[in-house]
Amino acid sequence: MLCYCINPFCDNRQNPNDIENCLSCGTSLLINDRIRLVEPLRELADNPFNYFEVFEVEDASTQWNLGSKRRVMKVLKWDTPNLVKLIEHESLALQLIQHSNIPKSTVDDFFTFIPKNSRLILHCLVMDKFEGEDLEQWIESNGRISQSLALKWLKQLVEILDTVHRSDFFHRDIKPSNIVLQPNGQLALIDFGTARRLTNTYLAKVSGSGGTDKGRGGRYEVTSVVTPHYTPLEQINGQAVPQSDFYALGRTFVQLVTGIKLMDLPIDNKTGNLIWRNKATHIDKPVAAFIDELMAQLPGQRPQTTRVILQRLEKLPQQIKNYRLANSKIFKFSKYTLMGLLSIWGISLSIPLAANYLVAQGERAEAANDSQSAQEFFDSAIKINPQVKNSISQFYFDKASRSTQKLQDAKKYYKLSINYNNQDVDAYNNLAFVCQLLNEFDCVTINYEKALKLKPDSWEGHYGLGTFYDDQGKKSLAEKQYELSIKINSQAIPVINNLSRLKILKGNYNAAIALALQGLQNTKEPKLQAALYKNLGWAKLQQRQLGEAKEYLEKAEKLDGQRADIYCLLAQTQEALGDNDNSWLNWEACLVLESKQPEVFRWRKDVLQRIRLKRSSR
Structure with missing residues (x-):
């Protein structure tokens, strides 16, 4: 050996x-x-x-x-x-x-x-090391995969990517050779040599002036990683974003379902898209359309998060059934025959009955993912009886509410709901929130402003706009909106918690403590209590009142033991108190628990850097 x-x-x-x-x-x-x-x-x-x-x-x-x-x-x-x-x-x-x-x-x-x-x-x-063979090798031996296996594997990979993205990284080199099929049937994602940390600084580099097309057109010193045929244009230009992983994922599945190398597939000269569906006729249209959406040319045209993709995957089996039904001979015959009968006999029928029937047919067509037919039915219903606008608006509002994790769909449905009823404050607020998740910033401000114009005393509207500014790092604007929200509703605990955290980040510790105490007097919900105790402990730590900081943070931990920021702050407090053994245990929890708070990633980076410096000095 x-x-x-x-x-x-x-x-x-x-x-x-x-x-x-x-x-x-x-x-x-x-x-x-x-x-x-x-x-x-x-x-x-x-x-x-x-x-x-x-x-x-x-x-x-x-x-x-x-x-x-x-x-x-x-x-x-x-x-x-x-x-x-x-x-x-x-x-x-x-x-x-x-x-x-x-x-x-x-x-x-x-x-x-x-x-x-x-x-x-x-x-x-x-x-x-993962045992098994990569999918590049597997497909050479086994040929293209079935639709059912494609959906199974796609779900597995997106669940892995969900963890990657929620850890504030993205892979940047997804392709069949970096995916291993293990003997237990599970896929593993390997080779993180080009993975990128998703930080505010990085986002600022790739987004330019607020994420507009103009701002994205520049060149920034961001490492470019390119694998021909799998890498989207924005990544080639050194401006990769998490949605770049979805493009590579879509291209990977084109190769898997066709069994053909991407370099051997033709490209549409007008759109730049792969021409592949005729090589995978076993893939139903809803699945093929979803794969194409993953590979859209612009990041904003792709699903925006892994959670969105997982929600879409849950609905695909029903969409496949609806698609097959909608394209069956029986369904097509009934749709056009019934519309013809209504146009011939509509005079003798009750107008409300005819309109309601058309609305019902429109809802059925939308359920079958046949939006064009749905619009035809709805338009015909409104011509007969304009009063059905409200029921159509409510139908789209309900559909959007059920699609909150399918962000692009939710956005479309909220906009359709507003088209039929432009006085619906909740629709504007919800549309703004969905746009916030999609990073479509103009859409956010426009719709929150419309909602607040219709209902100036909406604490939810001010809170939503505040969270948007908060996420953008515009602390003063966020603070103003939070304060307006609390002025309208002094019992809005999530707003109080956010404002308390913001006060800490701005160094106003006494104000943060007062807000946290106010919130604790008005909530019995354990997770909200944990967040408020965490803020108290954080503020006390910054004031070097270490005993009180430790007491508050331990209360927060008992109420919610899954918050990474609590353990990060406990670790810092124990270090300051000289309790290094317990401090290290809490640093471990800080490093592994899920968090999206930017301060947590800053604390993690600091402690890992200290570990490396300590090891290199040995």
Whole structure:
């Protein structure tokens, strides 16, 4: 049995497995007293552009990984800043993203190593290995996949991506060769070497002037990662966003359902879209349309979040049934026959009855995903009886409300509801909120302003506009809207909590404490209480009143043990009190629990940087 020398400039890297040092160059064959290189997973070519080598390794146990096991180690051969930054980003991503089908890596799995008699600094990253074959290999052996398997695999991958994106990363290199089909039938997503951290600074770079088309047209120093045929235009231009992963995912599934390499599929010269549906006739139109939507040319035309995609996937089986029904001969015959009969006999029928019948037919057509026919029925109903506008408006409002996780659909339905009833304040508020989730900022402000014009004393409208400004980092505008909301409704606890947090970020700790105490007097809901106690503890920590800070934060933890920010603040408080053992336990919880708060990611970055500095100084 052989093992390999880690030194890329060694003349003969193969060695017997039972010796300690390389016979050729003398470099230790046991890296960091724990790792032996068993087999190269890429060809060990003497190529200056081959920056990384990848090995299967035998890894002895550490405090983080108990028990000897086979793993994978990536080795960066060149100590250049940009490449070092890439492998550092990959290490950070694998530490923070916790999912059973993503390679696991810990703080101790990223280190440097210097071969014997060399000045070369090798950066090494160890991660778990998934058994199985990648989908590039699988499809070559098995051919295209069925629609049912495509939906099953798509759901698996989006659930993985959901964890990645909620951890504020995106992958940037999804393709069949980076997806492994394991023996248990589960897919694993690998190779996070190009993963990007989603920070406010990064978003500012790619969004330019507020996310407008003009603002996105510039060039920014954002690392560009390109895999031909899978990479969207915005990523080629160095402006990748989370929706760029969806484009690559859609293209991956085109290859899977056609069994044809993307380079061999034609492209529509007018739209730039792949022409693939005629090569996958077993895929129903709703599924094909959804895959095309994933691959839309512009990020804003794709589903905006993984949650949206998962909700859409839940509805696809019913949409497939509706589509097959709507395209059956019986359904087509009944639709046109009934409309003809109504036009011939409409005079003798009750006008309200005829209009209501057409509305019912429109609702049925919409349920069958036949929007064009639905509009025809609704327009005919309104011509007969304009009073049905309100019922049609309510129908679309209800449909939008049920589609809150399908953001593009919800937006469409709220707009249709407003078209039939432009005095509906709730529709404007809800449309603004959906646009906020879609990052369509002009739509947000326009619709909140319309809602507030119709109902100036709507605390929900001011609260919604405040959260929008808050997310944009416009703290003063957010503060004004929160205060207006509380003035209208002093019992609006979520608003009180948001304003309290905002006061802390602005350094107004006494005001934050007063608001948190006010909120606690008016709510018995545990999660809201936890958020308010967290704010009290945070403010007291900033004032260096450590005993009170610890007391409030421990109360918050008992009420809601899944909030990462509570553990981050507890860790900082215990550090300040000199309780380093308990502090480290809370830092661990801070690192692994889900959070979308920007301050949590700032705290995580700081503690990981401290760990690295401490290790490098040993």
